[in-house]
Amino acid sequence: MKGILFDIGGVLYVGDRPVPGALEAIASLQGRFAMRFVTNSTRKPPETIHAKLTDMGFMIEPQQLFTALAAARQIVEEAGGKAVTILTEEAEKYFGSLYCIDTRSPFVVVGDAGENFNYPRMNRAFRALMNGARLIAAAKNRYFKDADGELSLDAGGFVTALEYAAGVEATVVGKPSTEFFRQALRSMNVAPEEAVMVGDDIESDIAGAQRAGIRAILVRTGKFRPSDLEGDIKPDAVIDSVADLPKILGVS
């Protein structure tokens, strides 16, 4: 075991508070393992996510963050194009000059946009797709655990809406894309069989990592529901929370 991939929201923290014991667990693992924090969270740019984690007390370096929003931006930038986006305002600012509202743009980028999932934005994206734009889904998660404790709609449904209406298929950038997991591993020079993924999403984190050849540990925090264990996807291990990770990896 050389490397660990962590999901962030629901694993390191829930709501705005660190999971009990998570700060100590991450601190005890840093230096012993290569680590990347991989997230489909697209509401905020990587810098803001890093600042939030360090403010909570997590010992994490900026280059250990691996976000779907950054990966989506990279695709548009490398193609030299611009994108009609459905993102939060903060995430749209992160796109800078790559952001536009011209329905002749070559890209449509969709992330978790919250209240910005409105008809004008959805329809603008639809029209760009009908004009031939490529649909980039930063993520395709079905739902997330919201601040009020209930599950709320994530970007996945809205991506599916655009796919159905425009008759196209999205390129999914974030988890559970095999390429996303592999990129994260390559950035720390670790092979899939030398790594483990820790997440709270049975589909994106667990099934996604396993398809990429990585063992996957499910935590019982965040969006975990007992029914997650009744389906076809079998985690390699299930732990109460990330606080139990050092113990099962042999770190006291």
Next chain:
Amino acid sequence: MKGILFDIGGVLYVGDRPVPGALEAIASLQGRFAMRFVTNSTRKPPETIHAKLTDMGFMIEPQQLFTALAAARQIVEEAGGKAVTILTEEAEKYFGSLYCIDTRSPFVVVGDAGENFNYPRMNRAFRALMNGARLIAAAKNRYFKDADGELSLDAGGFVTALEYAAGVEATVVGKPSTEFFRQALRSMNVAPEEAVMVGDDIESDIAGAQRAGIRAILVRTGKFRPSDLEGDIKPDAVIDSVADLPKILGVS
């Protein structure tokens, strides 16, 4: 040939104007054929649609209207339940005391809601579905020809979004549901082989009617695009507009 089913928007009128020759065509066919005007248009209650048509000059009786919104309302009413809805305000008023915002409601009803396709409503519907509500799609059209001449998102994508996120399958009430076409035919006592459907939507109108055993005529108005004729669906006839219908039915 005993009966004719007509789609309304895009066939009888485009934007707010009757298709040239449509008023005369409908007038000449009334009395010679049993007729129903079947529509997935769910933005307005049946009375309002009828008033709009008669204001334009169409000679149509109220009982000749057959709308998906009315069919959806009937399901909720017959079950004695209430529904969380994503509809226009006018259509929600038509639901009257059947409308509610309680996410423990037994039904979710989705129609073409326009600007009401917003995050708070979508998320409320999602939560009701996660609590076990049944998803009723008044229609599942992909798009419609908007007032500005461009195609715009219809309810279909948003229905698909909820299906994907909540892991459920919608009951589609309107076209292309075979049951919807059959109900319209039964209401005028006409068999499928004695009827013809006239529409501008290659999927909902043409393929839907043909699956119900009804011959289908595509008009080159409304949402028609030349590429509609390049796919697997073959209309039984294609005419420039509904104005040409009397001629091909042998009515001078």
